[in-house]
Amino acid sequence: MKLVNYTSTLAVVLLIVSCATQRKLPQYLEGASNESIEKQTQFPELIIQKNDQLAIQVYSDFIPTKDPNPDLLYNQPLPGGGGAAGTGNTASNTSTASGYLVDGEGNIDFPRLGKIHAEGLTKKQLEAEIKKRLTTPVELLKNPTVLIRFQTYKIVTIGEFNSPQVLNIPTEKVNIFEAISMAGGITEWGKKDEVKVIREQDGKREMGVVDLSSATVFTSPYYYLKQNDILLIDPVKDKQEVKDETRRLSRISFATSIASTAAVIASIIITITRK
Template sequence: MRLISKYGLILGLFMSVLIICSSCGSRKSMVYLQPDSTQINTLYEQFLPKIQRSDILTIVVTAADPKVTAPFNPLSSMTTSNLTQQTDLALRPTYTVDDNGDVTLPMLGKVHLSGLTRIQAIEKIRSELQQYIKDPGVNINFNNFRVSVLGEVARPGSFIMPTERVTVLEALGMAGDLTIRGIRENVMVIREVDGQKTVHRLDLTKQNSLNSPYYYLAQNDVIYVEPNKAQINNSKLGSNTNVIISIAGLLITVISVLTR
């Protein structure tokens, strides 16, 4: 009887460890954007990312006569029809926004771009170029539109986005989505504008998150997904958890053999 009692005690302890280690969740805490009465009115144009200090921009000037743009595209003269598209992109001139929010362009000198959207910056440079070129075209792209995703996701890391139009859900998708241990109701977005950091939290289980000004990301945003309570409890057990479970399993096996 004592052996059976001990067997029951160890089995109970073993089951307790399993319960602690397991994570449980409901549909309500797992499903994204659950339908409700929220009116979705998010417009990307309302939250266009602004050019900031230290941004790296590709700025290319075009015109009907390519020869007149040569002074404004110092590297474009190196491109030839034999170059691949990737090589051509690499040779396009890039400019870093300095601490004053300016870029220094050939012929034009310093042009203040900080605080402008990409479209606004294009129009400003086009206006400056009209004294040199008739009907100039300008194309601007962010070269360092980086977003970092940390915490309970499948592949945490930093990602260079091919376009500045990117949402929280798209960034999480690039990181392999949240793990089952991630809290979807409290996803943190950290944003820095002009040296000031702000923190906002999104409940991705609700459609209302689509209306948040943080739903569309800006360059250098950091997304952090917190672990749920089960994951935190698991971490408290330490690295010896597997050893404890193995020993408990061995003891149960021995006792079960002895009590036959």
């Protein structure tokens, strides 16, 4: 029986040591309450950057006559080649059927209007600039409407994601939780309280840190992501140490379990033989 007691004591000690070595990792929104997250949502307006691909369409007050639709002169050619609806006009080098590329100088090359500086503007500001050029100093179109959408809205996820990848966002609005979910979530070793967001803005690169374990995430300027943002999640510093320790304790626990079972069987055999 002494052997059984010794083995049981050893098992209890190992269990206590195992629990002591486990590190408590932060979880999403720990301690958050409705009062701490109930704040008015403010969605930042996206700023056009170099290498963005923009879809731009122009419409105006046009009454069909014998003359061609004048709107077609200021829109890209239809996919498949040729001019816009047979006008014979083609887009320039930085304008393709898939959109207008903002070049290295921050410009787009617009049919008949020439180069227009787009970098640093919002969609509304660029729409206003194109509309201005269509109406002054000569009214090229009557009451023109300009519609712009981002065609390249991607988020890069790197590090402790279950499925790190380049995310192509179909809409122009995504928050950090949505992006993380699209990348398969964060692994058990990821630092949820230190999610890094690398962002290019005004020609400069900056990095912000978001704490997903706190309700302050909702007031962070990095809660809503922008095009070309990079999400980087580092592992906890002792990730490998913890994994090694877990494996070691698992082996010890398994060996202890076998020893305990053997001791119990031996005790039963000794008891039977004494009878």
